[in-house]
Amino acid sequence: MANYNYDVVVVGTGNAALSAALSAGEDGLKVLMVEKGPKHKRGGNSFFTDGAIRTAYGDKEGLSRIIDSLSESELEKIELPEYTEEDYYGDIMKVTQEKSDPALAGHLSSKSYETILWMKEQGVEFQLNENQYFERDGKKVFWGGLPIKTVNKGIGLVEALFEKAEERGIDIWYESPAVSVEKTDGKISGVHVDSKEHGEVLVECRSVILACGGFEANKEKRAKHLGPQWENAVVRGSEYNTGDGISMALEVGAAKAGQYDGCHAxxxxxxxxxxxxxxxxxxxxxxxxxxxxxxxxxxxxxxxxxxxxxxxxxxxxxxxxxxxxxxxxxxxxxxxxxxxxxxxxxxxxxxxxxxxxxxxxxxxxxxxxxxxxxxxxxxxxxxxxxxxxxxxxxxxxxxxxxxxxxxxxxxxxxxxxxxxxxxxxxITFTFGAVKVNERAEALDENGEKIDGLYAAGEMVGDLFHHNYPGGSGLMSGSVFGRTAGDFVKEYLKQPAGI
Ligand SMILES: Cc1cc2nc3c(=O)[nH]c(=O)nc-3n(C[C@H](O)[C@H](O)[C@H](O)COP(=O)(O)OP(=O)(O)OC[C@H]3O[C@@H](n4cnc5c(N)ncnc54)[C@H](O)[C@@H]3O)c2cc1C
CATH class of the missing domain: 3.90.700.10 (Succinate dehydrogenase/fumarate reductase flavoprotein, catalytic domain)
Known part of the structure; x- marks a missing residue:
């Protein structure tokens, strides 16, 4: 059997996974992404989005740093309420009926602005969100804290990130579902992948970032957790988000977290x-x-x-x-x-x-x-x-x-x-997932981290309950994906035995 060895394996190729891989790859770590679907079905739910993305832009000046194409005269024709980290945090708490984990909600809202600028550095382009304003006296009056979307919707977002990943030399295996995570002496040591090209292999690595979605595309799990009527729901996005990542994380000791009977629809x-x-x-x-x-x-x-x-x-x-x-x-x-x-x-x-x-x-x-x-x-x-x-x-x-x-x-x-x-x-995505902290580290029932295991995007439990502020699915993927990559870099600086 061929021997595969990477510093980090990222499971999935949606926005959270791409953000994680790019962030981890910044310092030259050897990164592998594995994707369950074929290449033409890559990008997960992120690919299907309208690209609306929520960030604490502050004011007009903050907005103009995100959207390069905005001219002075266009800016003058915009009425934009201020939107701060506190506003974003407040919105998360409001729509989740105060159920969101304050540390996770705080991390998402406080990191949203620097992360969107980081996304820009990765090649993602942004524009005004035409669905979030109405015209009054010749001005575009924005409402709801969501004036930004990615150029060419979710497709534009993921394609820009894939381009950067290729540029950075990140390997991507398609038709290669991750099946289970390997743990040795309490630390992550690899991931089993059932790959069309490479066969059933154990990829050795010291860290795994699970960013492979919720269980929205799994009929049985929908019926079990959400209720029998959900069996027949249309799945608005990826057919591959069947809860594999959650199962893999729980198998190696991660705790469940969040609202398992809740979803966005x-x-x-x-x-x-x-x-x-x-x-x-x-x-x-x-x-x-x-x-x-x-x-x-x-x-x-x-x-x-x-x-x-x-x-x-x-x-x-x-x-x-x-x-x-x-x-x-x-x-x-x-x-x-x-x-x-x-x-x-x-x-x-x-x-x-x-x-x-x-x-x-x-x-x-x-x-x-x-x-x-x-x-x-x-x-x-x-x-x-x-x-x-x-x-x-x-x-x-x-x-x-x-x-x-x-x-x-x-x-x-x-x-x-x-x-x-x-x-x-x-159904858009499910809310119940895996317990993580604001470093995107997966935690066990005692709140202890599982060395080398991280989760991002829809796999972060305890962030959204009942609902989410529109545009936060993408921002959560970017923030927690990037965070996971950052802390993997820190973790891998420690010698393997410690
Ligand atoms: C139609 C639609 C519109 C939306 N519009 C918006 C919007 O405008 N703004 C917003 O913020 N949010 C929106 N959302 C929600 C948003 O898409 C998600 O919250 C976000 O994209 C999730 O990102 P992710 O990276 O966690 O998951 P995904 O992008 O779904 O990526 C998960 C990846 O994991 C892969 N995978 C699954 N299992 C395995 C396995 N075992 N091994 C390997 N790979 C695996 C999947 O194939 C997929 O590539 C929308 C969702 C849908 C469906």
Missing amino acids: HTTDYNSPRTGDYSKPGDIYKKSSYPLGLIVNVEGERFVDEGLDFRNYTYAKYGKETLKQTDQKAFQIYDSQVRHLLRKEYDLEEATMIKADTVEELAEKMGVAKENFLQTIKGYNEAVQDGDYNPGVKDGKSTKGLDVDKTNWALKFEEGPFYAYPVTCG
């Missing part, structure tokens, strides 16, 4: 691929403009308050509610007053769209219980209250007296043509 086109289609990346199937319209199930009934809040605060929850409906199906419906306000995903040829001139015709084409549906629309229209409609703020224009009221942005559903978009729930 999104309403997605009913006809989207069952797992991410690598020829159609860029997050094109999500459907999140429902605060402007109504959502009904196959029985023709509404089941959530579409206008409870801005989409960022409700889409994860409503995705899950959709899973509870017959056939895990619902329809977002819009009339012509609002159709032009929908996000651009609704205009793509991949979007499943039903169009009709009358509400009756719409019901027939949707295949919902027609009489019920017509009753729902009639009751809703009668319950709509007067008020000023303004999709840019929570306008309080609501219905009154319904079992489920719409509490903002309630316009009558009355101007044809009418549109319906069938949707279901797509």
Whole structure:
């Protein structure tokens, strides 16, 4: 059997793994990355993202250091609320209902800005996030702490990092799933890889960085941890994130951490691929403009308050509610007053769209219980209250007296043509993973580190509970990946026997 020997093996090729490998490789360590999928399916969930990335940019000047292409005149036309480390930390704590480990949340928020500048040094380019502003008096008014995305979405991000990895001489084995981690005398000593090209081999190394995702693409584990209805969820990203890394870490003594019955999810086109289609990346199937319209199930009934809040605060929850409906199906419906306000995903040829001139015709084409549906629309229209409609703020224009009221942005559903978009729930990633500290070191049940074992990205447990502030999946991968690489360098400076 051939003998393979590296300083560090990084498992996975998503953003966290690439960040870890690049950081570890900075000092000339011998780095191997192993990827379960073939080369044309590399990059994990990171490849599928919209590229939105959250960082504590501070103010406009901080932003301009990230986005090189911003001219002075463009900057003048931007209204941007300040966003500090404290704001970012506060957002993590708010959306996780204070469940996030303060040390991990603090590490993510405090390292986010220097890490995004480091990403830039690795060749990643950034631009303004067109989904996070509205126009007012000729200015782009940003909201929500997320004004930045990577150029060419997730594809641009991972391709830039792969290019740097190649430049740095990092080896990458494709179709080579890591199977288990080897521990000798309490320290990591290698990783078993089942490689198409190299066979079943033990790669000897003193450190392993696990950055191979959660268990979102594993039906059985979804059903076990999240609940039986999750078996049928669409997987929005990589088909390979089946929880291997978590199992490998637990086998060598790492502790579980985080919310195992929690995940991030999104309403997605009913006809989207069952797992991410690598020829159609860029997050094109999500459907999140429902605060402007109504959502009904196959029985023709509404089941959530579409206008409870801005989409960022409700889409994860409503995705899950959709899973509870017959056939895990619902329809977002819009009339012509609002159709032009929908996000651009609704205009793509991949979007499943039903169009009709009358509400009756719409019901027939949707295949919902027609009489019920017509009753729902009639009751809703009668319950709509007067008020000023303004999709840019929570306008309080609501219905009154319904079992489920719409509490903002309630316009009558009355101007044809009418549109319906069938949707279901797509899982993004799972929250329960492995216990790590802010050095990305994997910890055992007693909080002691396992020498040589690190975890990053979706494999960091105890960071996100219930939800996450949008754009933090990528930033967490970058911060904890880079951190893992940094501490591997420090660890490997110690002689092997110590
Ligand atoms: C459609 C979609 C849109 C999203 N949009 C955004 C966004 O705009 N902003 C944001 O911040 N987050 C977004 N996210 C979330 C974000 O993608 C993730 O949080 C983040 O990319 C996770 O990075 P990672 O490196 O931990 O995992 P991944 O990028 O998923 O990488 C895991 C890698 O491990 C590999 N692997 C798995 N098992 C093994 C094994 N046994 N051996 C070897 N390799 C293995 C996989 O093939 C994969 O390459 C989105 C996710 C999806 C699915």
